[in-house]
Amino acid sequence: METVAMYWEPRIKTYGFQVTRYLALYRYAFSADLSAQWNRAAAGIADNVDRFHLVTAQPGSRGELDLLLVCEPGLPETAADPLSIEMPAAADHRVESITPVAMLCFQGPHYGDRFGIADFTYRSLEKYARHLHAAVFSCASVYLVFPEDRIAEARSRLEAAFRIPR
Numbered sequence: 001m002e003t004v005a006m007y008w009e010p011r012i013k014t015y016g017f018q019v020t021r022y023l024a025l026y027r028y029a030f031s032a033d034l035s036a037q038w039n040r041a042a043a044g045i046a047d048n049v050d051r052f053h054l055v056t057a058q059p060g061s062r063g064e065l066d067l068l069l070v071c072e073p074g075l076p077e078t079a080a081d082p083l084s085i086e087m088p089a090a091a092d093h094r095v096e097s098i099t100p101v102a103m104l105c106f107q108g109p110h111y112g113d114r115f116g117i118a119d120f121t122y123r124s125l126e127k128y129a130r131h132l133h134a135a136v137f138s139c140a141s142v143y144l145v146f147p148e149d150r151i152a153e154a155r156s157r158l159e160a161a162f163r164i165p166r
Contacts, residue, residue, distance in 0.1 A: 017105070
């Protein structure tokens, strides 16, 4: 017999929201069978970027893996070098740049229940979640990347839903 416990509260507590504005999101789409190569390439990219904020990977379309890198805008040309070093066929991979974006981060005491936190977050945003470029729910932290011009509304909706210490 397995017992599963979930923490529930009507307004989920957070320790506050942190917004980082005027960032760039770089999306690299790779064949999923190149995971070791893109892992090394991601490390190399991160070494060449000032003010690196977030890297995450998620399943993409057509059996690809999307590597998402959020950093200060103006990725130097040399930052893409690890792609060509680690992945000789890097020219065959799709690279997309989205700028400006803003990243909203928050933490809470009971965020081990990531599925419940994700559900509450998406319901709080309602249809506004369609503007999300990236969402990461990891342990006690949540990272959401929106277009720069949408961050104020997203923050307002989340602040209305979550309980913030005053």
